[in-house]
Amino acid sequence: MMVSKVLPSMTKATRGVALCCLAALASGPAAAQGLRLPGELGGGGPSLTAPQASPAPAPMAPAPAPTAPAMTAPAMTAPAAPAPAAPRASSGSRIQLGDAIVAVVNTDVITRRELDTRVQAAVATLARQQITPPDQKTLERQVLERMIVEKTQLQEAAQSGIRIDDMQLDRAISRIAEQNNVSVSQMRDQIERDGLPFSVYREDLRQEVTLLRLRERAVDSQIQISEPEIDAYLAEQHEAAPAELTLSQILVRVPEGSSSDMVARLRRKAEDLLGQARGGADFARLAAASSDGEEALRGGDLGTRPSDRWPSMFVDAVAQLSPGGISEIVQSGNGFHIIKLVDRKTASGGAGAAAMPVQQTHARHILIRTTAVLTAEQARDRLVNIRQRIVQGGSSFADMARQYSNDASAPQGGDLGWLSPQETVPEFERAMDALQPGQVSEPVQSPFGWHLIQVIERRTQDVGRERQRSEARQTLFQRKLDQAYEDWARELRDKAYVEIRLDR
Template identity: 50%
Template structure:
């Protein structure tokens, strides 16, 4: 969802209006349907054609999932709000210099196709058979990748967890049963600094959704129609999680629910929530943690050094190491990380100690293996795994598990807060709402 397609559509609309001008001056002229603007976001527009395309895609997804379709008017309003939020994020990503090139996009689509046990060509044919334009699908995936990278840079990488938080978590943690909960939710996001009238309107809408849920309506259908959360079209499904990996608000509500029941309307800084406990099961308690001893070289991008230049420099360093240069010496010379003085040595790492992109790349390496250039919110990395070990970590292990649990608990709340602030900072004119 880059600016160029919108400019093309806008130019096409202007050209169409110019051609229609003489005809419109004649009383007998036949009515001609033209595209219209349904929202303005920053310096870009969202058109009726784009909204219809997204709506059609959403309807196809709901049909494939077997989810009963919500009223089209409700779904249209929800889809426009999601388009507005996506556009605000894309504009911020562009200003931040975040890009996904065609090679990265092709690799991602190849992984999606492989996950569906198809070649890329077979996957394309399957999409087109379902009525999805491949070019449009590619741009939607590009947009999702940009937004994911933006979230990692603006939210995930800035989330800090103090030793004090870990101490409090462990001190207050009761003996766990190992139970996990399958949850679904509906979020009605409240604007930053919302007026009492706006909050009351949102609460009434939440109460309406709750009433329908308790009357037996399909919860997934209600999530698609009411929820502002990114998982709305998946029925608001949060999957299986233990209580300590849920927002505190949700974990507290769980204590009052039986499987199949729906919570009261819950209030948080993000807005209003409705929670459904779909199921409960016994969980497994791991007795050991895999630790990885690794080192890396980091080159950060900046106003002076672009992402492509940082990647090129690190590829040169990688080639030198492959031809016999000492990794530690190269780290001391070129790395922008605090570990450079120690030859890039990061010591023993537990799960959750690094950002997700770094951890995924590190976990895929064998001891002694050198990674390709890996991008994270911090910049470009070259990673080498030195050793691995399995440890029952006692206190150290408990703290690592606690850190990951706190991180998972805080991430979604932090993202929703950031998203609400971004949405409120962005100029938005919702013409569909005005009509």
């Protein structure tokens, strides 16, 4: 999937905010407990009670696939696997008369028309980045490999029962428009002016959210960060803050189970590419033409992060380089990496947690989720009746939450603990902020369903240390996420039956 399709003319930072909105919409109880923004998905403890990683207006979820620095592009031949049943067009593949099939992925196909559309988009992306695209044959193979990896993940999502319905999609679009300070109709016009039919944009976005939810379930939720790890990290950072590194890479992937002869041949290929890069060849163009990394069609651009969020082998490889320098070959479990240090910004010395007083709200809620058999109107009516029983004094809020709430907080009487600003989705926070202690809201709709909210009390609290630990947890999470995502994506690709028909 192409994250840049969230809104074509967004800045990189704004697109990130939009993805955060999608993450908030897509997250299930493991990530959001029906309420929280997923600032720390899978971060070693219940994210329901974890503070956000930074005081920014919308906490960032760990970025999806494009941020994984060593995301690999497997070999172009199909792994040894039994042939599947006759291939069929997937829900996203609308085969027309005379439309050739360029790849079979398990029981789905990728058509020539689909590939041509994605190649055109890749050419436009490279042009915007002022990167000369590789020759047509190389570009087609690069794009097709991205589509194959994407297809395997969408198949996994379907098998896992992950589905984004139209109501969820409409809310995601509304949230993206709101974050970009435009109406949905203005957003639609802007997208179509950029040459992308809005119906295509919707389906691309549906796949974005589907893949994000799949990754949360399959990868993010498996990553655990312990309190001792956080303590050790903070101790390391006490003296000096990490520098920010901007890196690019060329990856020569070594398929799992490769023979020693194959490994030697691929190393020679990496050495040849290193020689070209150091000999003055344009690194971005070389990456676009030859890298097996997910980021190849971005010229190998891996982005900018504090050094403590990069894999240690990358940091070590560029430690003695000046900006513009190119590392020796770095070998990992995925293959051979050539790392370019694009930029390094030295940070100031570290310090303890700065004071950060905020007003916190102690609240509880009752959540009724809509389902295939329970409509939004029925969910709202159910909460109207529950609220009436509470305000008339016949039942306590906590008892009603234990009996009726669909949230993980139900056994605790719906108690959410102390909430800081921007820790919950906007609809919930606006309704909560309007209440006085003891008051019960009218039914409130959010992306997770319908809520009744009761404010218990408020306080002013210094959350500086809490935020510091939250940021440390997020940094450690990101370190582990890259390798975990890479391993998972490679495993899906390697076990798939793939038949490439480009040359037929």
